[in-house]
Amino acid sequence: MALVLTNTLGGRKEPFESLVPGEVRMYHCGPTVKEHLNVAKFRSYLLADLLRRCFEYAGCRVVQVMNITDVGQLNEFEEDIVEIAASRTGLSAVELVEKEERIFHADRRALHIRDATHYPRAREHVAEMIAVIADLEKRGRTYEAAGNIYFDIRKSPRFGELAGKPAEDLERLLAGKKQPPGKRHLLDIDLWRRDVLHQTHWPSPWGRGFPGWHVECVAMSRKYLEGSFDIHTGTCENVFPHHECEIAQSEALTGKPLARYWLHTGPVLVDGLPMTRDNRNVMTARQMLDAGFRGSVIRAALLSVHHREVLDFGEAAMDRARPRVNTILAFHEHLKEATTGAPRPELRRKGSPAPWIEETETRFRAALDDDLDYPRALEAVLGAIGKLEPEDIGDPRQALEALERWDRVLGILA
């Protein structure tokens, strides 16, 4: 495997090499289960799934951790975002996150996203988060102000490296923003918020309250991946502040790089417009499934351009993806029919695969090795099927085997 990946940290393509030979360990930013997840989020989960499938295709062992955020966070008005969402539905915060977590798993299975190794829930890891904060405190990286605990960003000189922005730039941009009383520096990170007014709070050495925005992923990757791993993924919107803050905290803890490679999915538009609440064009996977679109078609549409590029999603994207999926399904059906019943004697002996299979395999692997180019890999298979004359198929069992092997990465059949 000669895989090359574009690393957001540095912005270049780099040859991939895992920390432990033959094993790849990854952390994926997962859903906040307060509402149905939009397709941009699913795009990043599909990137995680694609990585996993590619590594397994290459024979590597894979460990995947995807967090489930089910702890209330505060918005700029000091309101708990989970509680706000819950209040609109008449459910309690806990009932809401349990329901939405079930929906998340159902939807991701519909898109043929395989089960990660671990789906840690933030709510069940508050003790680990408190341990992280205590550790940071012991190392002199925190301070207290008005009862809250903050991470002191000035002791992290590399802050801003992932986003490619010097810390001074970030500061300047935030200059106008309202700050909680006592917070020393604009970029300082919330670690523990003392608060008993909201539905969810826990006891801690700093009083009852709840953990800050970014400490959750730090604690969970530390627990399941021992603080240093191969690949961290998310959407482009996670780069700053979330991933930047994760790096600062984790590296303050271990002195080692948190992840060697950072991969992010590009922005999603809907019919040419940014998918935002203001544009009223947010599309969720649930909506699409309810509207009768097949999961495999939604999957193909979300993977129809390279993961770093802008994706223009919408009906047109679905219309383009549908015939591609159908081509794969129809060819698969055709091969299954050709291989059922008594094996024909002339096919019993396995020779070397038909030339088209080897050619396609080569193009398929080259595409994936080149920064996980799923569209090109799919095109290699579709192009081969399209040009194939019946007499060139060769042993249909070998063709079936090849198609199902490619689909272990493509995920259209399963």
Next chain:
RNA sequence: GGCGGCAUAGCCAAGUGGUAAGGCAACGGUUUGCAAAACCGUCAUCCCCGGUUCAAAUCCGGGUGCCGCCUCCA
């Protein structure tokens, strides 16, 4: 303002130094009782200007346009 991405026909799009895939649409034709379908055919000096090279959509520099991010999102 800072940082990043993209630019190939009416639309979608392949292309990773060697005379520009494919699909949709359109147009012409064959077939057809009409229509549809099917089949055949037609349809691009690759955003602009410079540079490197025997050779550039492809590499380099500059420009233009569009898009994204910059504390609701984890």
